[in-house]
Amino acid sequence: MNKLTSLMMGLILGTSAFAEKKQYEVNGVKFNMVYVEGGSFSMGSLENDKNAEKDETKHKVVLTNYYIGETEVTQALWSAVMPKNPSYFKRDSLLPVERISYAEAKEFVSQLNMLTHESFCLPTEAEWEYAAKGGKNHDDYAYSGSAQIDSVAFYGNSKANLKQNATDATYPVGTKQPNSLGIYDMSGNVYEWCSDWYYRFYPTDTEVNPQGPDSGTFRVVRGGCWSSDPNHCRTSKRVYVSPRKKYSNIGMRLCLRK
Numbered sequence: 001m002n003k004l005t006s007l008m009m010g011l012i013l014g015t016s017a018f019a020e021k022k023q024y025e026v027n028g029v030k031f032n033m034v035y036v037e038g039g040s041f042s043m044g045s046l047e048n049d050k051n052a053e054k055d056e057t058k059h060k061v062v063l064t065n066y067y068i069g070e071t072e073v074t075q076a077l078w079s080a081v082m083p084k085n086p087s088y089f090k091r092d093s094l095l096p097v098e099r100i101s102y103a104e105a106k107e108f109v110s111q112l113n114m115l116t117h118e119s120f121c122l123p124t125e126a127e128w129e130y131a132a133k134g135g136k137n138h139d140d141y142a143y144s145g146s147a148q149i150d151s152v153a154f155y156g157n158s159k160a161n162l163k164q165n166a167t168d169a170t171y172p173v174g175t176k177q178p179n180s181l182g183i184y185d186m187s188g189n190v191y192e193w194c195s196d197w198y199y200r201f202y203p204t205d206t207e208v209n210p211q212g213p214d215s216g217t218f219r220v221v222r223g224g225c226w227s228s229d230p231n232h233c234r235t236s237k238r239v240y241v242s243p244r245k246k247y248s249n250i251g252m253r254l255c256l257r258k
Contacts, residue, residue, distance in 0.1 A: 019181045021034050026081060026116060029074075032069075032070040034183055038064040038136070041061060044057050044059060045057075045236045055238050059204060067258060071185060072192060072253050073096065075092075082111060088248035089169045089248065098247070098249060098250055099250070100193075100252065120255065120256050121195065121255050122194060123195065126209070141235070143187040144186035144223070144235050149187065149230050152178075153188025154189050155233050156226060156227040170249075190251035191250045192221060193221055197219060198216055198217075198240035218240035
């Protein structure tokens with residue numbers, strides 16, 4: 001790919017309410033990575049969650065520091081790196097990219113790393129959930145940033161939400177309220193590929209930087225989407241998909257381990 005790229009890697013201090021960020025620029029498109037301080041947390045469903053499922057068993061996970069995308073990867077950023085925008089909904093360049101397979105998400109990461117000389121990756125399930133729950137000072141909200149889904153997510157099956165999301169489709173990233181780390185759309189908009197193979201039951205022992213099983217049939221997507229019911233937008237909800245599938249409700253978010 002013969003694209004010139006400019007790269008801006010200055011550390012940006014966020015507002016007092018949010019974590020610090022790193023900002024990058026690729027072919028004129030800027031994007032932010034939010035710092036997530038490592039720590040331990042209870043991965044899995046919250047106490048007394050009536051929607052909890054058998055594959056969400058609570059267990060302790062310890063993570064080291066990393067960065068995660070402030071937003072889902074947009075069509076603008078995808079198009080700055082890749083030759084073709086595969087998305088079904090294309091009315092705005094700030095819509096999340098979607099209709100990408102797991103392999104295409106990995107190829108995007110590979111091309112981005114060549115352009116930026118960085119080591120971006122897809123988040124693991126644990127990294128994704130820890131960030132969605134607010135990191136070290138994690139909250140007990142069902143959704144990422146709030147107990148009230150309408151304030152943080154574009155999703156389906158909600159009359160109030162459909163008034164705001166009349167196109168019944170994706171929406172520009174960062175439109176809703178962020179979570180306590182300043183991260184947007186970790187509930188709703190599009191599901192996000194994680195790096196893990198899906199496995200039915202979490203280990204019962206404490207895990208440190210878990211990567212998931214070495215092999216499998218399905219990959220994990222997280223966060224719910226524009227067509228999801230509220231249950232699928234919970235921070236602990238796990239969904240598995242064939243890595244070859246491409247849907248208009250599955251996109252991606254970047255991770256950077258530093």
